[in-house]
Amino acid sequence: MQGYFETGFPDIVDLTKLFTKQYPNVTWKIREDPFAVITQDAPLVMSSPNPPDLMRAPQISGLVKDHLIKNMDGYYKTFGWSKFPASDLAQLRVAPSGSPQGIGPLWAMGINYSMTGVFYNKAYAKKIGMTKPPATLAQLDADLAKAKAKGLLPVEQFNSAGNGGLIFPLQDLMADYNIKQYGSVANINKWVFDQPHATFNTPANLAATEHLDTWIKKGYFNSDANAVSYSTMMGRFEHGQGVFIFDGDWESGNFDTNFPGKYGFFLFPAITAGGKQAAMSAPLTYLIPAAAKHANCAAFFLNWVETNPAARALNVKEGGSNPGGPSSLPIPAVKPGTVTAQTLAAGKVVAADDGAMGFIANATGSIDAEGLTPAVQKLLGGQTTPSGVLQAVQSAYQQELSAP
Amino acid sequence: MNDLTRPSGAPHGAGAPRSHKERGAPRPRKGRGVPNRYWAFVAPALLAYAGFVLWPIVQTVRYSFYNWDGISTLQGAGLSNYRTVFTNGQLLGVIGHAFVLILYFSVIPIVLGLAVATAMRRFVSAKMSAVARVVLFLPQVVPLVAAGIAWNWMLSTTGAVDQILQKVGLGSLAHSWLGDFSTALPSVGIIGAWVLLGLCIVLLLAGMTKIESSLYEAAQLDGAGPLREFLSVTLPSIRQEIGVCVTVTVIAALSAFDIVYISTQGGPGNATMVPGLEIYQLAFYNRQMGLASALAVVLMVLVLVCILPIQWYVRRGSGDR
Structure with missing residues (x-):
């Protein structure tokens, strides 16, 4: 079997060994x-003569359009994937023409269903009097202000080109304001799934971008964020820089193993206490190329990862996320009080609130590089306005989707 | 012919034409063309050049008239990709950045190179000069990727540049050089200047060593100071070398890729986006091979438009000498 995987995810390599x-x-x-x-x-x-049998690919719509991915509907029937939660598989469905997403045949499978939120340094949290995670956005605002007042860096942020990390808090805020104005995150998902007439330029998204802009203007982010990569941000946070980071549960295993007890996690708080909470909840997408030589074996492996107890336990321990699979299977137990336990618990809240969102950076193949990242870099550098961000992103999105 | 009238002992102009007889090369016989054995010598290089340079250029020009994502079938696009290149504000801005880089990649290394080479020729011993040449040429040897990474570290907020500024009491100037919209492009330019400075010094110094010392002695006897010597003897004598420096560095500026990709990837925003990187992004991220090809053709023409007049000017000047 030939595998082509993403660097920095040792769990998939360990799963192949198991x-x-x-x-x-x-x-x-x-x-x-x-x-x-x-x-x-x-x-x-x-499209090469010798493609891998299984590969990680974050964005699949363009690949579907070019007939490069094996249609998994056959495996869906063979392995009984109808027992998996339909919402888990929705992001892996794309119409054969490549658009819209969320409907049509199944083209990929998730290994770990990752979710985003906020990690915090417990020692600093104590310093600013944060005894429990903020229950509302206003409380988070207050905690950020307290951190700033104490001379701490409120948020360590990555936002370099190719790593537009400011998208994380932006989408969190978008979720809050969408839930406030429209009652759900459906509009965000419509946009992520390239549904007809979906737009990024909505009043709720504008309010969210304006909120983010106030954080920028108040100096809550490191001033060099536009030159900071993801790995630099992680290194700095692990060395005690920053009270919070906006990140995903793929770091839970890392924190539990290397920094036990030092960090905590909470879901991005709702605008009103007890309100619905949402998070980017995207499967780590793995697919089988159409010309793969061992496609059946790859599909068997994918099914094994989601259903085998040992594989699921390893997946949770190292990946720190929901391992997916049939709804009837329990999530393997983890040590209480760990970051992984917190992220898994948060996953249940998101599921109950129907708050799972696709990642806006995966809406189209180049929306991250051509639209989102330059726009949020400009916002951070004071080169554009919140409304300019929305217009630029929507324009790049339409340009790509209408390209012949 | 110039050769017959030139006083004995006068040096050949580097570009001065010489007769077949003088060069000792056999003249091909009329009507028979180039002998086959000559083609045998030329063939390997010619084949490699045709396969890896000419054919890709032909293909690039061809693709520029199509819409293509690199996988599916080609769709004719006429001149629409070229229209996009010349009307899209972002793409025009990207071309503008390349011209800004000429200031850093060409002007700074050549001006500094002239100053350093002149100082080395006048004041530095032969041994020291050899050491200095090696040290100054080192950036040219270091892979551009490694140079980009090293400069990335040095220009970060915890890097050497900001640390030095803080040590000398200029801490207020310390900031993220590559992450700031106003300093990102100049910072990338400085990295390019650092890389190309050594090459310019070595080329210019090589040119200066060919100048006969009698010319300087004559100038000194006529009362010329260092500046007059430089302007009237040194500069005209190394016209060819300056021409090579300008050609190489202008091409490096217009087709910059490695340094920008490693240090900023075109960011923040599009503040350091250059044509080479934009072509790469259009082709491999946006999968717009046609538009990427059109921009590549425009870039190639732009390079030729900039370089050919320089070459013509330098060659004409050499002929006059």
Whole structure:
């Protein structure tokens, strides 16, 4: 089996090792690349004479359009994936023409259903008098202000080109204001799934971007965020810089293993106490290229990851996220009080509130590089307005979707 | 012919034409063309050039008239990709950035190179000069990716540049050089200047060593000071080398990619986006091969438009010498 995976996710590599232990007749040859490299190389790799059997690909609509991915509807029937929560698989469905997403055949499977939120440094939280996670957006605003007043950096943020991390708090705020104005995050998901007439330029998104702009103007982010990559941000946060980071549960395992008891996690708070909460909740997408030589084996592996108890336990321990699979299977137990326990509990809240959102950076193949990241970099640098951000992103989105 | 009338002992102009007889090369016989054995020598290089340079250029020009995502079938687009290049404000801005980089990639290394090479020729011993040449040429040897990473570290808020500024009491100037909209492009330019400075110094110094010392002695006897010597003897004598420096550095500025990709990836916003990187993004992120090809053709023409007059001017001047 040939695997092409994303750098920085050791769980998938360890899963292949565990699989080989259980099925010694299957061996793996694995290549790893960063997210940006996989995104740009995916079409070329998949159309090559010798494509991998299983690969990570964050954005699948363009690949579907070019007939590069194996349709998984057959495996869906064979392995009984109808027992999986339909919402888990929705983001993996795309119309055969490549648009819209969320409906149509199944083209990929998630290994870990990641979710975003806010990590915080417990020692600093104590310093600013944050005894429990903020219950409302106003409380989070107050905690950020207290951190600033205490001389601490409120948020350590990455936002370099190719790593537009300001999108994380932006989408969190968008969720809050969408829930406030429209009662749900459906409009955001419509946009992410390229549904007809979906627009980024809505009053709720404008309010969210304006809120983010106030955080920027109040100096809550590190001034060099536009030159800070994800790995630099993580290094700094782990070395005690920043009270909060906006990130995802893929770091839970890292915090539990390397910094036990030092960090906590909470879901981005709602505008009103007890209100619905939402989070970007995207599966780490793995697909089988149409020309893969061992497609059946790859599909068997995907099913095994989601259903085998040992695989699910490893997945939760290292991936720190919901392992997916049939609703009837329990989520493997984790040590209470750990960051992983907090993120898994948060996942239940999001599911109950129907607050799962696709990641806006995955809406189209180049929306992150061409639309979102330049726009939020300009917002951080004071080069554009909140309304300018929305217009620029929507324009890049329409341009890409209307391209022949 | 110039050669017959030139006083004995006068040096050849580097570009001065010389007869076949003088060069000792056999003249091809009339009517028989170039002998086959000559083609045998040329063929390997010619094939490589045709396969890896000419054919890709032809293909790029071809793709520029289509809409294509790199995988599916080609769709004719006429001149629409070129219209986009010349009417899209962002793409025009990107071309503008390339011209700003000429200031840093060409003007600074050549002006500084002239100053350093002159100082080395006049004041530095032969041994020291050799050491200095090696040290100054090192940036040219370092892979651009490594240079980009090193400069990225140095220009970060915790890097050497800000630390030095703080040590000398200029802490108020310290900031994120590559993350700030106003300093990102100049910072990228400085990295390019650092890379190209050594090459310019070595080229210019090589040119200066060819100048006969009698010319300087004559100028000194006529009462010329260092500045007059430089303007009347040094500069005209290294016209060819300056021409090479301008050509190489202008091409480096217009087709910059590695340094920008490693240090800023075109950000923040599009503040450091250059044509080379935009072509790459259009082709491999946006999967708009046609538009990327059109921009590549425009860039190639732009490079030729900038370089050919420089070459013509330098060659004409050499002929006059």
